[in-house]
Amino acid sequence: MLGKINELTAEIGGLSANSAGEAEELRIKYLSKKGILSLLFDEFKNVPSQEKKAVGMALNQLKNSAHEKIETLKKQFNQQSDKGENIDCTLPGSPFPTGTRHPLSIVKNQIIDIFARLGYTVAEGPEMEDDWHVFSALNFPPEHPARDMQDTFFIGTNPDIVLRTHTSSVQVRVMEKQQPPIRAIFPGRVFRNEAISARAHCIFHQVEGLYIDENVSFADLKQSLLYFAKEMFGQDTRIRLRPSFFPFTEPSAEMDISCSLCTGKGCNMCKNTGWVEILGCGMVDPNVLENCNIDSKKYSGFAFGMGIERITLLKYRINDIRLLFENDIRFLEQFRTAH
Ligand code: DAH
Numbered sequence: 001m002l003g004k005i006n007e008l009t010a011e012i013g014g015l016s017a018n019s020a021g022e023a024e025e026l027r028i029k030y031l032s033k034k035g036i037l038s039l040l041f042d043e044f045k046n047v048p049s050q051e052k053k054a055v056g057m058a059l060n061q062l063k064n065s066a067h068e069k070i071e072t073l074k075k076q077f078n079q080q081s082d083k084g085e086n087i088d089c090t091l092p093g094s095p096f097p098t099g100t101r102h103p104l105s106i107v108k109n110q111i112i113d114i115f116a117r118l119g120y121t122v123a124e125g126p127e128m129e130d131d132w133h134v135f136s137a138l139n140f141p142p143e144h145p146a147r148d149m150q151d152t153f154f155i156g157t158n159p160d161i162v163l164r165t166h167t168s169s170v171q172v173r174v175m176e177k178q179q180p181p182i183r184a185i186f187p188g189r190v191f192r193n194e195a196i197s198a199r200a201h202c203i204f205h206q207v208e209g210l211y212i213d214e215n216v217s218f219a220d221l222k223q224s225l226l227y228f229a230k231e232m233f234g235q236d237t238r239i240r241l242r243p244s245f246f247p248f249t250e251p252s253a254e255m256d257i258s259c260s261l262c263t264g265k266g267c268n269m270c271k272n273t274g275w276v277e278i279l280g281c282g283m284v285d286p287n288v289l290e291n292c293n294i295d296s297k298k299y300s301g302f303a304f305g306m307g308i309e310r311i312t313l314l315k316y317r318i319n320d321i322r323l324l325f326e327n328d329i330r331f332l333e334q335f336r337t338a339h
Helices: 001-015 022-032 037-048 047-083 103-117 168-177 216-232 286-291 308-316 330-335
Strands: 128-130 161-163 182-193 203-211 237-247 247-257 277-285 300-307
Touching: 001 037, 001 047, 001 247, 001 300, 022 037, 022 047, 037 047, 037 168, 103 182, 103 203, 103 308, 103 330, 168 182, 168 286, 168 300, 203 216, 203 308, 216 237, 216 247, 216 300, 216 308, 237 277, 247 300, 277 286, 277 308, 300 308
Parallel strands: none
Antiparallel strands: 128 161, 182 203, 203 300, 237 247, 247 277, 277 300
């Protein structure tokens, strides 16, 4: 019996398998209920009692090493299949977290899209500007408060170099370079020396619009801005123009839209008036045209300027402008859109 056990120990020690199936066959051959080892255990009862101790130990050792051997043979194939064979390529992949556009970019792109449909192109100008483009060419008198340190950021000690306080400066740059017809909008960042609060920030964004040609009238201005308001805030939106004053337009107006929240009945957002202001506009002052070498007898036109933050707050009903600058991902993730 001991001889048989030694033979089997050597035989099992040298086993090998080429597949998981082959390893399973070996398990059945040696370790199953009717396998070779079981038969050997059955024979154990015939072993003379003085040999039982030595044979029993050898038999148990053989059984353990056979189990170990077959396990190792099987494992080698399990590991291989983990490496690739059993991967289901049709399962959905783990989602890859993508970023979102900032709400200000979404709204800026919408504004550009809407005016593009009316034939407006897009131009940009520098954020650091000279006095001429921000103030003088736009008909600001020398004593105008916007030229004051209280309102405007100056670069160093040079009183001529400022951070632009509005994108109207790009009007001047475009008109200096190009003769009418001109139909363009100018999005960009502007800077004002203001305390930061829920309603105001010292850095914000505007979109300026300019349309210069022969025979451009106030009616054209009104119709273009009505189209914009309806496209941006919904087809039921109404507008109203209130007389106002800007140095670079004459006549000038401020435009309100009917409150999108209460549709005109009165609420917190419109301070119970049913209207909210969204932009300034007017017919370009002839002085401004002449400052830019455009013949004011031949050409006329209109301009308008709006704050992108203001439009964004109204559109998404956000009550604090600072949320737009904090870059809190929990806030920004709410603006997943196709834009
Ligand atoms: N530049 C003005 C501002 O920053 C906005 C504005 C008003 C622009 C009237 C215009 C306009 O072009 O015609 O408040």
